[in-house]
Amino acid sequence: AKEQGRDRYRFYSSSMASKASLLLKLEGLLRQALNKNELSLHYQPQADVKTNVLTGIEALLRWSHPELGQVSPVKLIPLAEETDLIVPLSEWVLQTACKQNRLWQEAGLQLVPVAVNFSLRQFHQPNFVKMVMRTLEETRLEPQWLEIEITEAAIAHNLDYALQTLQSLRQIGIRFALDDFGTGQTSLSYLQKFSFHTLKIDRSLIQILKDNPHDSAMVRAIVASGRSFNLRVVAEGVENLQQLEILQRLQCEEVQGYWFSRPLKPEDATQFLVRSRVE
Numbered sequence: 001a002k003e004q005g006r007d008r009y010r011f012y013s014s015s016m017a018s019k020a021s022l023l024l025k026l027e028g029l030l031r032q033a034l035n036k037n038e039l040s041l042h043y044q045p046q047a048d049v050k051t052n053v054l055t056g057i058e059a060l061l062r063w064s065h066p067e068l069g070q071v072s073p074v075k076l077i078p079l080a081e082e083t084d085l086i087v088p089l090s091e092w093v094l095q096t097a098c099k100q101n102r103l104w105q106e107a108g109l110q111l112v113p114v115a116v117n118f119s120l121r122q123f124h125q126p127n128f129v130k131m132v133m134r135t136l137e138e139t140r141l142e143p144q145w146l147e148i149e150i151t152e153a154a155i156a157h158n159l160d161y162a163l164q165t166l167q168s169l170r171q172i173g174i175r176f177a178l179d180d181f182g183t184g185q186t187s188l189s190y191l192q193k194f195s196f197h198t199l200k201i202d203r204s205l206i207q208i209l210k211d212n213p214h215d216s217a218m219v220r221a222i223v224a225s226g227r228s229f230n231l232r233v234v235a236e237g238v239e240n241l242q243q244l245e246i247l248q249r250l251q252c253e254e255v256q257g258y259w260f261s262r263p264l265k266p267e268d269a270t271q272f273l274v275r276s277r278v279e
């Protein structure tokens with residue numbers, strides 16, 4: 001795992017020494033980010049295909065550094081994993097998302113689960129279950145309003161651990177979503193063994209959707225699997241009406257993507273929730 005982590009930084013430099021010092025520098029920057037409110041969460045709504053009713057909202061991490069600009073979570077998470085900052089970062093993300101959802105609830109807005117992403121390493125952090133339970137208590141968010149998104153890789157890494165972890169958190173009512181479905185070594189047996197609530201069809205499968213049976217075969221198969229296992233299926237990355245109409249025909253019931261809404265700053269997400277209440 002260590003080697004793999006290092007590999008990621010080959011991009012920046014080839015020499016070990018400067019890699020180490022770069023890492024140190026980035027660690028310092030990230031530590032500051034955590035302390036200086038440079039991190040935030042944006043929220044992307046999910047909706048029912050037929051009624052447009054809001055069904056959920058996914059929290060997405062943003063880092064805006066004064067000099068580096070916007071740092072993508074795709075870079076930020078692996079960086080944090082390389083240092084021990086991944087622990088406070090996981091907590092910060094979960095805390096912030098749960099607190100926000102609780103605030104929306106207290107404001108009388110529509111009740112929706114907030115979805116929070118956890119990487120393989122975050123999911124396998126010692127005390128993951130305790131951290132989640134403690135955060136729910138601290139933020140006073142009821143478990144059913146939290147959905148935890150993980151990928152197949154996070155499960156495959158250690159099946160026994162994953163089973164136990166899902167079981168204990170499902171028991172208290174937390175939902176789980178299987179993220180990026182249809183990309184990895186998708187195994188239907190995961191759907192059988194694990195009690196997921198939601199299946200998220202990866203964006204790459206939505207982007208190639210065309211009006212012909214061949215290109216839509218994967219999505220059709222996933223929607224059918226979802227139905228057999230009684231799961232909520234969300235298509236990710238829906239950008240246009242054509243994709244939406246094909247998804248409707250394939251009887252996919254929920255969507256997330258630019259077509260419905262981009263990820264929104266907290267204030268804008270609040271406005272979105274306010275509007276979806278009055279309409």
Ligand code: C2E
Pocket residue numbers: 044059060061072073074077093117118119122179180203236237238239256257258259263
């Ligand atoms: P993801 O979990 O698959 O999240 C969906 C990504 O697709 C987000 O990118 C979102 O902005 C983008 N997206 C949504 N709708 C559309 C669309 O219609 N078209 C296109 N082209 N893109 C769309 P983002 O926010 O850059 O996040 C990228 C990835 O970083 C996420 O992929 C997730 O794996 C990871 N990530 C984000 N926030 C967190 C976090 O708090 N913790 C962890 N562990 N990972 C995170």
Ligand code: CA
Pocket residue numbers: 058117149179
């Ligand atoms: Ca996700």
Ligand code: CA
Pocket residue numbers: 179180200202203236
């Ligand atoms: Ca995804």
Ligand code: CA
Pocket residue numbers: 180
């Ligand atoms: Ca993804």
